[in-house]
Amino acid sequence: MASHTNKKLQPEAAKHLREILVNNKVFAVALLLIVIMSFLSERFLTTTNVFNILRQICITGIVASGFSLIIAAGEIDLSVGSIVAFVGIVTSYLMVTVKMPMVIAILAGLLVGMLCGMLNAVIISALDLPPFIVTLATQSLFRGVVYIWTNMVSIIGLPQEFVNIGQGYLGVIPIPVIIMVATFLIVWFATVKTSFGRHVIAMGGNKEAAYLCGVRISRVRLGIYGMVGLCCAVAAIVLTGRTASAQVSAGNGMEMDCITAVVIGGTPFTGGKVNIVGTFIGAFIVGIINNGLNLLAVDSNFQIIAKGLMILIALIIDRLSTNFLNKKRRKE
């Protein structure tokens, strides 16, 4: 009898594993990339290099975690990069010029980031304007303020404890990696475990139906953009620490990196679904590609082609494996 149960269980487990793979096929793509890369370069699969990659995806990763919700809600935020630059400057200015204590400067930075995000939400909701245009406008708004404020000069001379946030280690683990993982956990929790997360998905899936179920679209939007603003602020602090300076050009073009990570990660561009773990793996895949191309010393112009091709191949593998797994499942 026991053996009978066992027999029944095994295909169940296999089926289960397949389910997990189907829902997180991007995971399989990442694994495949890792295998290929370790064959191409023996330097790839070393602890140092893995932490290297993780550290390099931190900034994009932290912003992309929140950005998943924007995409899931069927909206877009082009201003993330500018918010990152803005918060970097605010925090550094408060520390270096105003000589505020670090903790207060960081808190102020976080607040500013959140408010910037919320400003986007308020404009979109209050005037019922397309998020694309609103955030395009605030993108140049925030960036312009940074330029005028700093007169294009980066802020340097940050206190060492602050720099440590971007460069330090906790044991062997880089602090930015810890912050990124924490951010992903929090966003994941907010998305999967709370009513807020449910409302975000409902809003992206069918805004009208969500509204008729009592979901307050404008409040949810405020939450989403505020959260992304907060993520931007966290990223800004890590970035400022990592480069030991607040750069006026920080975060340029970041929105594209974020969308790439989110969409590779399996959150559809049309909204209604979200995969936070997928976003992490998406950012990781982009990180592997960048790192791999550098490790292999691919010519800089070929890198541009290779990056495009590899993203495409990753998605094609993803798609083909889905089809294959679906077919197998149907055969049973």
Add this chain to the structure above:
Amino acid sequence: MASHTNKKLQPEAAKHLREILVNNKVFAVALLLIVIMSFLSERFLTTTNVFNILRQICITGIVASGFSLIIAAGEIDLSVGSIVAFVGIVTSYLMVTVKMPMVIAILAGLLVGMLCGMLNAVIISALDLPPFIVTLATQSLFRGVVYIWTNMVSIIGLPQEFVNIGQGYLGVIPIPVIIMVATFLIVWFATVKTSFGRHVIAMGGNKEAAYLCGVRISRVRLGIYGMVGLCCAVAAIVLTGRTASAQVSAGNGMEMDCITAVVIGGTPFTGGKVNIVGTFIGAFIVGIINNGLNLLAVDSNFQIIAKGLMILIALIIDRLSTNFLNKKRRKE
């Protein structure tokens, strides 16, 4: 009795005018901007300056005309700028290095542009991948090919007749402006007067319904992307003439300019509707803003802010006027 008919007609006419304004409110925004600008600078409303603006929006305008269909179909194409660069290089290479006759080189360029666009469509349809990622990949693909091919050196030494396409005049009218207007007319015709246009909108409005009605989505997509590729090729030829050289960095960031023009023009980012005339006016508004800020010699850092703000204000006016007109309409 006649007077009675008249009385009935007049409100009809007023209603009609209002309908036109509601559907093309962006037109009113453009007018308002023009009025404001002519008060601020007496140089603004001169024939030379108006042609100036028109000539300056040509490249974006030509690509944006076709881009409207991409947005209307609920898709996206990030590779337009790279196609522009690619076609510029191909055409110039054929003329300068291979010494082909101009007409043949141009035709080859147009063909290449169309094929590049179609390649996007084929990948999206065949593998059922998100357009965002596919065109992000081909963006770097095409751009990388340009970089490697040219080794980052622009091609110069183009024949004068070719340069004239970008710099010449027909009477008082700049040739690029004529080409732009022609492009808009063709795209407008294809959208409004043909079944292809209907299918594009149906696809953007309800892809499932279109499919169930026998619309071949992949064929429509092929048409759309091919058309945009063709528009890119036309823009590339005008641009190459205008700069009297094929630049490897041509068209960088063009996709954003196009989306901006299209969305300001009233084509919703979510698809299902299209307003080709609106796109033209959208491009024109962006042109007025750029030109106006230059005419007023606004500080370049403030320009960044001002541009963002003005786009926003344009949209807010647009929205408020819609609300106002709608309310009036409802009252009747």
Add this chain to the structure above:
Amino acid sequence: MDNELLLKMTDIQKSFNHVRAVRNGQLEIYKGEIHGLIGENGAGKSTLMKILLGVHQKDSGTILFRGKEIAYKSPEEALNNGITMIHQEINLVPQMSVMENIWLGQEYLFKRAGILNRGKMRKRTAELMNRLGIEINPDSVVSSLSIAQMQLIELVRALSRDATLIIMDEPTSSLAQKEIALLVKIVRMLSAEGVSIIFISHKLDEILNVCDSVTTMKNGEFMGRNATCDINEQTLLKLIVGRENVSGFHREGIHATDQVVLEVRDFCSAGVFEDVNFCVHAGEILGVAGLVGAGRTEIMRAVFGADKHDSGEILLEGQELKIRNPMDAIQKGICMLQEDRLRLGTVYSMSVLQNASLATLDQFCSATVVNKKKERSAFHEIMEDILLKFHSENESIKNLSGGNQQKVLLGRWLMAHPKVLILDEPTRGIDIGAKYEIYRLIEKLAERGIAIIMISSELPEVLSLSDRVMVVRNGRIAAKLNRGEVMQETVMAHAFGINKEE
């Protein structure tokens, strides 16, 4: 009727992932025949039809159409070969006009040198609509129409194709009697012209009345093919449900208390409705009848806060309420089931469970964290009441059959334990077995003291369930009838505006 076999489907099988939707599909259609297809929700009717149309590909089995074996890969092929289908859910492009929707995919008919001749298109549309007796402006935008009007446009579109076989998947579920009569007339006319029709419906009387023969399905399997002259409602019911005696439903007496829960005074919205005054008592079921487009939905949407109104007030338990949006209404205990389940009800990207709990999520939250256990148990409790069978609560609602989706949405509002429950076409697409259960459920809710407003185009439903009936005509309340005086004829008379008494 010719005895020429037009279509023969044998041993059709189709699975979606691990769900076996059709196990043994059999269907025979003769030329000019009106053939009914019935079965419980999720029996596989729509799936079988979608296989025929080429939307889904069969796993096995054969399809013979006009003597040739076919396996269409896309609807386009089927359409080109003379098969069209009215789908269960509305399939229109909301941003396009009525005319453009009707001719979508057939624009080539109006092409001259590549240019669409809109004038000709409009003329053909008008001709077609005239012939069918449907009055909708060809130029109005579809998104501004009521769901019934959309359903009629689907009908026009199916007829525009001069098909030899028309599949109608619950074409009457969102139509009121007048339109149904029209549809039946059209169907008979087509049949006389030699067109075959597959007619899916949950209304037995309709099947028996309209169809020549009927095929029954259960759990994806073929249960039998009968000529309608050989059977009656009882035998049909047995075929569908598998049991002999499925009791009908009859509500005894008036149960309403005289405690007014909801009162609507002088409600008015320019151009939509005016002078709307009514109240509902605790434990009362208020039926709302009227023709398509009379404004029933619009009035209730305004009460629910989904639409704006110009003037008038709402009182809940004697207290005046400010309802600006559905959120306010739901918080105060007023809930509304929408009639357009595709556009206004379901969130396709979410699971069955998530769809059901969307409106009541806060109940299962502590500090905004959802207690999934509570959520699940509340859901299962309700779903047992509704007799919903599904494979997994985590399945996407998109994968449920139309009727089962409707049950989930109904469940959504039952989970809210409201004071006032507005139901707009609650049994739309629900099979007869479950329908009576749902009637009983509504009755039970009323017994618990909930005030229920039920909009329905099925008069028998209104008559058997309601304590009072309110008839709406042209955005005004034409009559309020008490249970005793409610008769089919009086309701219809008020709905049409023919008052016999005068």
Add this chain to the structure above:
Amino acid sequence: ASENANQTEKNQEPAATAENSAGTDAKALRIAYSMDSLTEGMVAQMEGVDEAIAAFNNSQSGYTASIDYFNAASDVEKQISDVETIIQNGYDILMFSSVDTSGSLPAMKAAYDAGLTVVDTRKMDQLDSCSISLDFCNEPLQGEFMRNWMQALLDDGKAEALHVGIVYGAAAQTYQLERGDFVKRWAEEDPEHIIVEADAYGDWDAEKSQSIMEDWIQAHPEINIVVTGNTAEALGVANALIGAQKKETTWVVSFDITNEALIRIQDGTLDCAVGFSPKDNGRSMTEMGLKVFMGEYEGEKEYKDDHVQYVDATNIEAYLAENPIEK
């Protein structure tokens, strides 16, 4: 209404719009500066330009000069448009820092043909399309300086061979690619001593350059000098090297002598910066332009000056003594 019309009339006279600080009868002189992109260096340069204009306005030349800046944001097309607006708008002098030597040419030519005094600040080698071509801050010259500085490392025996990593600027900004390309040409000439180990685009971004360097430390430990495009990139590279404790054995060099670069040379995280004092540069290019306009310049159309310099640990004190860092 007629009053209004009058005012408009008057406004069209340039003299009426200019500030009359130098005297009531001074004529207005309008300068336009079409810049390739707005960077920290450009902002410093603008300060020099403004200083030169202020000096000119105090010099009783009979003119009152004013300047407007136009930022092409690294877009050839935008630069052409800007210049179209400039021509349209009645400026007298155009200072032109081209986005691309070939692509921006039509713009410069058009301005010259329209009768403006055109100052080519980037040595585009098109003497018949400008009034004067300045050869003191162009990229090839800077590359030469950097090459000399690196050659000295070999000559002094500080390294047997230079294993170079090149961090370019942005691919779209072709003019500045020379900041890395000179190494590649050099490596072809002298493959024994100059070995290009890897190259990548840093997009002028500290973070991106930092990631690139982190990867190179793994894959190309033999790299002993990194040539970067600007201070931000150099900063990122240095951060990565410091993090891996390799800064001591790896030179980091960059272009543009910014305040930040000076500070970093002082603290040893940057080994050499080649460039010019942007402020001086701005000052002298403005002076040249004004001279040409006034007809006071009689030299060659191509004007050379040795504005380019390098700053490293050996000469930083001297440099700072002359050009103190302002707060």
